[in-house]
Amino acid sequence: MVDLQPTVSRAVEHEAEKWGGVGVGATPTQAIPSPQQVIEGLRATSRGDDLIQILSPEGVLTPDPDYPIDVDAALLRGLYRDMVLVRRFDREGNALQRQGQLSIWVPLLGQEAAQIGAGRALRPSDMAFPSYREHGIAWCRGIDPTELLGIFRGTDHCGWDPVKTGFSGYAIVIGNQVLNATGYAMGQRLDGKVGSAADGENEATIAFFGDGATSQGDVHEAMVFAAAYDAPVVFYCQNNQWAISEPVARQSRVPLFHRARGYGFPGVRVDGNDVLACLAVTRWAMDECRSGNGPVLVEAFTYRMDAHTTSDDPTRYRQADEAQAWKLLDPIERVKVHLARSGMADSSFFDEVDGEADALAVRFRAHCIAMQVPPPERMFSHVYSEPNAQLDRQQAEFLTYLAAFDDIPVAGAR
Amino acid sequence: MNQTNGVAQAANPTTLAKALNMGLRASMEADPKVLVMGEDVGKLGGVFRVTDGLQKDFGEHRVLDTPLAESGIIGTAVGLAMRGYRPVTEIQFDGFVFPGFDQIVSQVAKLTFRTQGAVRMPLVIRIPYGGGIGAVEHHAEAPESYFCHIAGLRVVTCSNASDAYFMIQQAISCDDPVVFFEPKRRYWEKAPLDVATAPGGMFSSVVRRPGTDVTVVSYGPSMPVLYAAADAAAVEGKSLELIDLRSLSPLDLGPVLESVRKTGRLVVVTEAPREASVSSEIAARVTEEAFYSLAAPVLRVAGFDVPYPPSKLEEYYLPDLDKVLDAVDRSLAF
Numbered sequence: 001m002v003d004l005q006p007t008v009s010r011a012v013e014h015e016a017e018k019w020g021g022v023g024v025g026a027t028p029t030q031a032i033p034s035p036q037q038v039i040e041g042l043r044a045t046s047r048g049d050d051l052i053q054i055l056s057p058e059g060v061l062t063p064d065p066d067y068p069i070d071v072d073a074a075l076l077r078g079l080y081r082d083m084v085l086v087r088r089f090d091r092e093g094n095a096l097q098r099q100g101q102l103s104i105w106v107p108l109l110g111q112e113a114a115q116i117g118a119g120r121a122l123r124p125s126d127m128a129f130p131s132y133r134e135h136g137i138a139w140c141r142g143i144d145p146t147e148l149l150g151i152f153r154g155t156d157h158c159g160w161d162p163v164k165t166g167f168s169g170y171a172i173v174i175g176n177q178v179l180n181a182t183g184y185a186m187g188q189r190l191d192g193k194v195g196s197a198a199d200g201e202n203e204a205t206i207a208f209f210g211d212g213a214t215s216q217g218d219v220h221e222a223m224v225f226a227a228a229y230d231a232p233v234v235f236y237c238q239n240n241q242w243a244i245s246e247p248v249a250r251q252s253r254v255p256l257f258h259r260a261r262g263y264g265f266p267g268v269r270v271d272g273n274d275v276l277a278c279l280a281v282t283r284w285a286m287d288e289c290r291s292g293n294g295p296v297l298v299e300a301f302t303y304r305m306d307a308h309t310t311s312d313d314p315t316r317y318r319q320a321d322e323a324q325a326w327k328l329l330d331p332i333e334r335v336k337v338h339l340a341r342s343g344m345a346d347s348s349f350f351d352e353v354d355g356e357a358d359a360l361a362v363r364f365r366a367h368c369i370a371m372q373v374p375p376p377e378r379m380f381s382h383v384y385s386e387p388n389a390q391l392d393r394q395q396a397e398f399l400t401y402l403a404a405f406d407d408i409p410v411a412g413a414r
Numbered sequence: 415m416n417q418t419n420g421v422a423q424a425a426n427p428t429t430l431a432k433a434l435n436m437g438l439r440a441s442m443e444a445d446p447k448v449l450v451m452g453e454d455v456g457k458l459g460g461v462f463r464v465t466d467g468l469q470k471d472f473g474e475h476r477v478l479d480t481p482l483a484e485s486g487i488i489g490t491a492v493g494l495a496m497r498g499y500r501p502v503t504e505i506q507f508d509g510f511v512f513p514g515f516d517q518i519v520s521q522v523a524k525l526t527f528r529t530q531g532a533v534r535m536p537l538v539i540r541i542p543y544g545g546g547i548g549a550v551e552h553h554a555e556a557p558e559s560y561f562c563h564i565a566g567l568r569v570v571t572c573s574n575a576s577d578a579y580f581m582i583q584q585a586i587s588c589d590d591p592v593v594f595f596e597p598k599r600r601y602w603e604k605a606p607l608d609v610a611t612a613p614g615g616m617f618s619s620v621v622r623r624p625g626t627d628v629t630v631v632s633y634g635p636s637m638p639v640l641y642a643a644a645d646a647a648a649v650e651g652k653s654l655e656l657i658d659l660r661s662l663s664p665l666d667l668g669p670v671l672e673s674v675r676k677t678g679r680l681v682v683v684t685e686a687p688r689e690a691s692v693s694s695e696i697a698a699r700v701t702e703e704a705f706y707s708l709a710a711p712v713l714r715v716a717g718f719d720v721p722y723p724p725s726k727l728e729e730y731y732l733p734d735l736d737k738v739l740d741a742v743d744r745s746l747a748f
Contacts, residue, residue, distance in 0.1 A: 129493075156530075157524075157527070157528040157529075158528050158529045158530070158532075161529070161532040162496070162529055162532060162533055163496070163532060163533065164532075168496070169525070169528050169529055169533075171521075173516065173520040173521075176489065176516065176517060176520055176521050179485065179486060179488075179489025179490055179492070179493070179517065180489055180490075180492045180493040180496065180521060181493060182489070182490050182493060183489060183490030183491060183492055183493020183494045183495075183496075183497070184493035184494070184496055184497050185493070186490055186493065186494060187493065187494045187496075187497030187498070187499055188497065190449075190475055190494075190499070191497070205493075217483075217485060217513070218485055218486075218489060218516075218517070221481070221483040221485055221486035221489065222486070222489070222490075224481050224483065224486065225480070225481055225483070225486045225490050228480075228481050229478075381530065381531075382526050382527050382529075382530045382531040383526070383527050383565055383566055384526065384566065384568075384590045385526055385531065385534050385535075385589035385590050386588060386589055386590055388664055389664060390663075390664035390665065391664075
C-alpha cells in the first residue's frame, strides 16, 4: 500500500525547499478541507485522558508509579543522542530523494521518541518486526543507517540479516508482519523462553505497525492468535494520525488501545512523543510478555510530521494548524529542555551531538552516492534455498543473451 | 476399483490418506522442529483424518488446532519458520486458501529472496484439492496454477500412497516453501506402499506406463483416469505413454520431451481451468523445445474456464475416460 511512485509533484518540491524539507504538512494549501476533515484533524490532536506521560512537552519530569524508570544523565543523554542522530539521517534521506539519489524515502519525522523509546526497551535476544518507517528501531538494533539505503535506492529489498540482528526485514504489505511476529513469539513460547525463573533466559517479540494497519485482517488475526496461544508479543501501534490521507477516525470509532479489551489482553496509550514514557511502557510490556503475561497492545500516540513518503503531498488532505500544534509537542525539544534545565547536559554536549549528527549525515550521503547497481545475476540469487534447474537455465540463457551486447556501449553501461 | 497405480496390488495396500498420516508421523519423529497446524487437525484429526492421532501422540505443542483464519495460519507459520521450526500447515479445502494467499505471495514466497538467503522458509502448505466428491461450492477447486506462477514457491502433488508417504516427508525436509496438493478424491484409494523404497526425488516427473503412440501427461487426481484410458486404448490397439508430473513447480519436462520426441503427440490432462494454467505452460514449453518432433498440436483435456460448477454438473466438468480418449483420437487423426 505504500505509494511507491518515484514521481514528485512540483508543489511538494517547492514546499520542501521552502521549509528545508521539514514539516511539509505545515504549509498552507490551496485545497480547502471540508468540515469533516477539520473535525477529524481536531480528533487527531485530542489525546484523551488515559495518556501515559512522564516527560511533558515543557520538559517537566513526573514519574509514573505504574511504569517506574530510573532516569539519570547517562540515560537521558543517550536517548537524546539517539533521537538527534536518527532525525538527522532521516532528513538526509529526504534530501537524497529530492536530489535523485533515492527513488523514495519514508520519513519518520516526529516519531523519534516512539521508536527510540521502544527500541531501547529491547534486549538483544528479543525480536522486532518492523513495518517500513522504523528507521529508529533499526538504529537501536545496531543496524547501520547505510544498510537501510538499498531498499530506497532500489539495489536491495532488505540489506541486513533479520535473524542475527533481531530485526526482521521491512514489511511493505500493511499488516503482514504483525502475524509473522505473532508466529515468532509462539515459537519463543514453544522454545521455553517465556516465564522462566531466570529472567535472562526469557524473550519477547515486538510488532510495529501504524494506525492504518489496525484495519487489516492480518492485525486482527494476529491478536486472535496471540491471545489463543498466550504469545509473548507486544503489539506496538504508532498512531501517527494519518494513513497517507486517511485520518485515524476512518479506521476506528474508539481509541485504538481500547481494542485490546476485545481480545482479552491489556492495552495502554502512551505519549508517543515522550521518549521516557515510551521506554518505560515498552519495558513493562516486554517484561509482561517475557514473564508469560503477554500479549500486550501499546498505542504510541504520535504524529507524522512529514509526508507519508517523499511521493506524498499532505497539503492536499490535512490542516496546516494541526502540524503546527504538534510542533509544540516535539519529542526531541522536551528532552533537550530537561537536560539543560536540570544541568544534566550543557551546550558542549549538544554541540557534540550536533557534530556527530552532521558527520553521520555526510557518511550516509557518501555511502548512498557510491552504491553500485548490482550485477544481473543478483536478480536470480536466493529465489530458492535449494537448487532449481528451471531458474538456473533462465539465468544462463539471459547471461548469454546479455554477453552478446558486450561490444555495444549502451547495454554494457547498465 | 483400486487401479491407482495401474499395477497389481501389494500385500499391504494403504490409502493415500493413511500414507500421508504415516509420512507426517515419520517426519515428526525424525525432527522435533516439525509442527502440524491448522483447523481441526488436532482432536478431530483433520476433516479428512490425515492428521489422525498425531496430537494424541505428539502433544498440543506439536499439533496445533488453530483459530479459523487462514492468513493467521500461514502468517504465524512464517514467524515459526523464522524461529527455526518446520511448520506443516493444513488448509482445510482448496477454496479456503485465498484468505491466506496474501501471506503466501507476499511473505512465504519472497522472504528468502528479500533477505538473500538469510531467512529460509521450510514451510509446507497442505491443500486437499480437486473435485468429484459431490461437494458444495469452494470444496472442489483445482487452484494449483496460481501457486505455480509465484516465484519462490515449490508446488508438488501426489497421486498414490507411495508418493504421498515419501513426498510429504521430502516436502517437510525441503528448505524452500512447498505447496503440497493432495487429491482429495483419491484419499481413500489404496495402493501398494513399500516404506523401505523411496520413489526418488519429489521434483521428478515419472513415466507410469511406457507406450508408443501418444504421450498423455497429468498429475494428482487425474492419474487414475489416465490408467483407465490407457487400458481402454490398448483394447483398440493404441499405446499410450503415461507421465505423472508430480512436481508442478519446477516442472520436470525432461521425460515429457523425451516421450514426445518418440510419440510426436501430447495430450495434457488436468482438472484446473485451461486458461493461463499448468497445461498452458506445458503446451508452450513442449512447443518451444520439441517443435520438430510434434506430429500434432498439443491438446488439452482441462476444466472449463468457468467457476467450479454445482456438483450435479461436475461430471461434465471433470476430465474423464471418454474426454481423454477423444483427445487421443483427435491427436492421432491430425
